[in-house]
Every structure is written in C-alpha cells, then in structure tokens.
Amino acid sequence: RKEVEQDPGPFNVPEGATVAFNCTYSNSASQSFFWYRQDCRKEPKLLMSVYSSGNEDGRFTAQLNRASQYISLLIRDSKLSDSATYLCVVLLGGSYGKLTFGQGTILTVHP
C-alpha cells in the first residue's frame, strides 16, 4: 500500500464549481498533515495545514479523519487560478521533518 495515496484525476471543472479531493495515508503514526499545491514545473506551495478539528481558509476547507486515516480538501467557487496539482503531504511522528508526498491530484478549472 502506498504511504500516501491520492486519486490522480484529472478533475476538469467549470469556474464556480465545488470540487473535493481525497487522500489516504497508511501509517497510523503520522502526526502532521498538509495540502500543498504545485504548478507545472514549480515548487510545492503550502496551501494549508490540516487539523483534527478541520479548518477553513477562505474557499478551502480541509478535514482529517484519523480513525480512517483519511484527509480531504474541498474547494468552493473554483477559479481559473486554482488549476494546479494538489499534493497531500504527511509527516510521520518521530520524524525530523521528512514530509511524505502523495502523487498529486490534477485540477483544471475551465471557463
């Protein structure tokens, strides 16, 4: 089983749509969770950390379910500029900063 697994997509949605991405992780000792976005041939950019209580940042909502080892990202009112690859990222407990990345989910928002 992959350490961090994401649906690779691609997701093609119209502007204004709501889209949700899911991610599962295999190691129950995982401690910290993040969503990054990556534009083509660019660096990963931190979108948001994911907390057990769930958190929201504008149009973006992240949820964590530790029991199911599942993380989600919801994007509301999609913009053209949201087109990117979304990376689910996990940090193992006891690790000294070793982030484990999923393969990424490709999102294309069209007019």
Place this chain on the structure above:
Amino acid sequence: EPEVTQTPSHQVTQMGQEVILRCVPISNHLYFYWYRQILGQKVEFLVSFYNNEISEKSEIFDDQFSVERPDGSNFTLKIRSTKLEDSAMYFCASSESGPVTYEQYFGPGTRLTVT
C-alpha cells in the same frame, strides 16, 4: 514576504562530475531540507538538517550526497559523482522551528540535468 531562494535555476553536468546546489533559507528559519522530484514523479525527501547536523536522511541520500551550511545564510547540497538517474528537480525547504509542527516552505528549485 520572505522566501527561500535557490541557485542555479538550471544546471547541466556530465555524468561523473560533482555539482553543488545552493540554497538560501528564510532568514529566521532553523531547520533545512532537501527534496527531489524526478520528472513526472512525486516529491521525495532527501535530508533534514539542524544545528549543523543531519537530523534524518532517506535511502536516496547515499554516500554520493552531502549537505553543508558553510556560513550563516547558505545551505548546500553536493553530489560527488553524478549519475544519469540524478537528473531531477531539487528543492530546498526550510521551517521556522521544530520540524514536527512547523510548516516547510520550498524554494523554486534547481533543475539538474545529467548527460
């Protein structure tokens, strides 16, 4: 907004040559990292570094790789004898404090091409 910078943006080298990739982390950050991404693949951890020591390294980070903080601002990754399979994008990252809870911020990357 402070950011991580990396030089060069693109490095072409011949197999067997040594390369040094340079990074300037965000100034008040204490933890530094290198990752790589082979084209079309996921981002992979190489090494974490704190207080002038390696904190953790992956299986990829073998004896051909080394890291150094030669002064108060730079953080370097050296590959002693490059192989074709070292061709990848190399990202430097830094975090403000403890690696467990603090977010890592990535530089723009150095594209390494080994011919």
